[in-house]
Amino acid sequence: MSSFLSMKNISKSFNHVPVLKNVSINVEHGEIHALLGENGAGKSTLMNILGGVHQPDEGAIVLNGQTVEMTTPRTSQSYGISFIHQELNVISDLRVYENLFLGNELKNRFGFVKVEEMCDKTSDILAELGVDIHPKTYVRHLDTSYKQMLEIAKALLHNSRLIIMDEPTTALAEHEVHRLFALMKNLKQTGVSIIYISHKLKEIQEVCDTYTVLRDGHVVGSNRMKDENLDEITKLMVGKSVSEDRLTESHSFGPVALEVKHLTSEGFFKDINFTVRKGEIVGFTGLAGDGRTELFESLFGFRKKYNGQIKIFAQDVNINHPKQALKAGMGLVPKDRKENAIIKDLNVIQNMSLSSLAHFEKAGLIKGRAEREKFNFYEQKLNIKVPNPKTTIDKLSGGNQQKVVIAKWLEVNADIIIFDNPTQGIDVGARREIYQHIVALADKGKAVIILSSEASEIRKVCHTIHVMYQGEVTAQFAGEEATDDEIMSYATGSKRGR
Ligand SMILES: Nc1ncnc2c1ncn2[C@@H]1O[C@H](COP(=O)(O)OP(=O)(O)OP(=O)(O)O)[C@@H](O)[C@H]1O
Ligand SMILES: [Mg+2]
Known part of the structure; x- marks a missing residue:
């Protein structure tokens, strides 16, 4: 049986510098798949190709057995793919609910936007994420971690089949991370697939079922999560083990x-x-x-x-x-x-x-x-x-x-x-x-x-x-x-x- 998503033999260069070289990755229904690798390994670029932001030089994307062309971000969205970008994309001068519904405003049959309905939906989703902010707050007043929560809320709003999360927890505190994980596990139960990018390996081990490691634009490993330990994955990523010891000794201080x-x-x-x-x-x-x-x-x-x-x-x-x-x-x-x-x-x-x-x-x-x-x-x-x-x-x-x-x-x-x-x-x-x-x-x-x-x-x-x-x-x-x-x-x- 073919996978829910296959990216096959993807290659991509920017200004003649190759960034992805013959990369293939498979993601199943209801699977949380970690995409790992050092800074600059090509993770975001691969996801930008899936999300219709960049076009591959070579290779194909197969979704549910059909070859698809992701020509624009909209096309990708129309196939049920949501993308939480690494760099936050919320607009400071808009309100929370306006950000969530940007480009997908709910309108009545006369073309008027249904503000209260959008606010209610916003409140529901934020409550699910455990975030206590008023839908009409201007985003510029929010702390970074709340902005990140809004990105996540935006993706949840679209009833997607696949959610790409490119470092969604960078600005989140641990309890918020746990709430996000609970939510991801619920989504998974309903068959939604998630591609999860993070440099926090403990998170990866806790929430991901499978992983693929990129190194300098190549796939260097792919497996089920439980079979590997983190040290081996680190070695695949950076080519060596990384010590977990304390770095600081106590010593006497100055004034x-x-x-x-x-x-x-x-x-x-x-x-x-x-x-x-x-x-x-x-x-x-x-x-x-x-x-x-x-x-x-x-x-x-x-x-x-x-x-x-x-x-x-x-x-x-x-x-x-x-x-x-x-x-x-x-x-x-x-x-x-x-x-x-x-x-x-x-x-x-x-x-x-x-x-x-x-x-x-x-x-x-x-x-x-x-x-x-x-x-x-x-x-x-x-x-x-x-x-x-x-x-x-x-x-x-x-x-x-x-x-x-x-x-x-x-x-x-x-x-x-x-x-x-x-x-x-x-x-x-x-x-x-x-x-x-x-x-x-x-x-x-x-x-x-x-x-x-x-x-x-x-x-x-x-x-x-x-x-x-x-x-x-x-x-x-x-x-x-x-x-x-x-x-x-x-x-x-x-x-x-x-
Ligand atoms: N628009 C672009 N123009 C030129 N080079 C680019 C562009 N986008 C990405 N690159 C280059 O492609 C390489 C891979 O970048 P990418 O953002 O995919 O890495 P990453 O694996 O997501 O890293 P990180 O963990 O730091 O986010 C980098 O060397 C980067 O400089
Ligand atoms: Mg990146």
């Missing part, structure tokens, strides 16, 4: 670099107190809506209204603008790459040197060679895949864009560096490499702060971990003594105070 006392911003966070010393790596974790991003955006001067005291190297500071924060010696790697961290029209090297221009500048001239050398260093260290460093950054795969963003901040000469969700979309091999660089920053005497929803990850790298719940710090641990379960019980509010 306090940042001290925050009673910091409060009505509706976002309340009475926050902590210190970060030179050489220390401090983590903040929690669920979506825990206030950690808002806290550090305030500290960095993106939001003006807060009460409390901030001291940098024992000096009181008053920060109302990011420029003041930079001047005071702070750097912040924002969590939203597409909106805040990259400039699409600039090339890769320019994006990397953006905030550290002073390093490369001499008498007002940017030293092209120094820039280039620095780029080559990180290209090799972080395994950044770039067809050509002079191409605009949006031509890079998602994970490779993120590597450029991180490289940029590893070069910034700030005393206090805040990384918000630094390894979003980064493959397992490069993830460890990035954390090693972050640890090296601390070893050089920088004060480092990492915000992440992945408790297991920050445990490996932080000296101290603060857990937040609804705008308050509910627990503080030494990195080596925290367990994922314990962190989770404070992050969900089921345990409080320590």
Whole structure:
């Protein structure tokens, strides 16, 4: 019997650079199929071909035994395929329900849009996802994790037969991930197939039935999930095992670099107190809506209204603008790459040197060679895949864009560096490499702060971990003594105070 979906011998090049080489993949009814591989392996490109975004140079797509041409995204949708893209596609200036029904508005027989009906349907789907937002809220007011939930809701709305999820959980907290998984399992029961792309291997093992691994545009393995262990899959992906050990040793720290006392911003966070010393790596974790991003955006001067005291190297500071924060010696790697961290029209090297221009500048001239050398260093260290460093950054795969963003901040000469969700979309091999660089920053005497929803990850790298719940710090641990379960019980509010 033939598969529900077969992509057969697909090849694709961009500007004569081959990206997919003779790739075949089969997906059955009611199967959750993981598509795995390093950053730049070709996963999104393959899915863009299935989703009608790109045309293959060679090969065929067979759906239910019929060869089909996916000429546009609409064609793909008409075959019952929904696509949750890696880069969020929601429109900030529209309301939640308008985003969900964009291009498929419900209308009555006179052509008037049925706003209330669309709002009701939106509410139903959001309730299923456990998301509590009003359908008429403007999307620009929503946090990234909610935007990601909207992408998922959009796909669910179409009663699809196949849903492509390209890193749907990048911005989600663990309990949201679990809710998504429950939903995926329900969909599977009704015969819906899912192609699932993620760099979080534990998720893959939990929810996927089968997998295909791509490496440099080739299929290097495909099997049922339970037959393999994660280490073998990692080896297929990156060509070696990746250690799971803790990266940080406890050691003595320098003086306090940042001290925050009673910091409060009505509706976002309340009475926050902590210190970060030179050489220390401090983590903040929690669920979506825990206030950690808002806290550090305030500290960095993106939001003006807060009460409390901030001291940098024992000096009181008053920060109302990011420029003041930079001047005071702070750097912040924002969590939203597409909106805040990259400039699409600039090339890769320019994006990397953006905030550290002073390093490369001499008498007002940017030293092209120094820039280039620095780029080559990180290209090799972080395994950044770039067809050509002079191409605009949006031509890079998602994970490779993120590597450029991180490289940029590893070069910034700030005393206090805040990384918000630094390894979003980064493959397992490069993830460890990035954390090693972050640890090296601390070893050089920088004060480092990492915000992440992945408790297991920050445990490996932080000296101290603060857990937040609804705008308050509910627990503080030494990195080596925290367990994922314990962190989770404070992050969900089921345990409080320590
Ligand atoms: N429009 C494009 N023009 C030129 N090159 C492209 C384009 N889209 C993708 N590429 C290149 O194709 C390769 C594969 O990219 P793709 O986005 O498919 O990787 P991926 O496996 O999804 O990686 P990631 O895990 O980082 O998302 C990359 O080297 C990328 O630079
Ligand atoms: Mg991708």
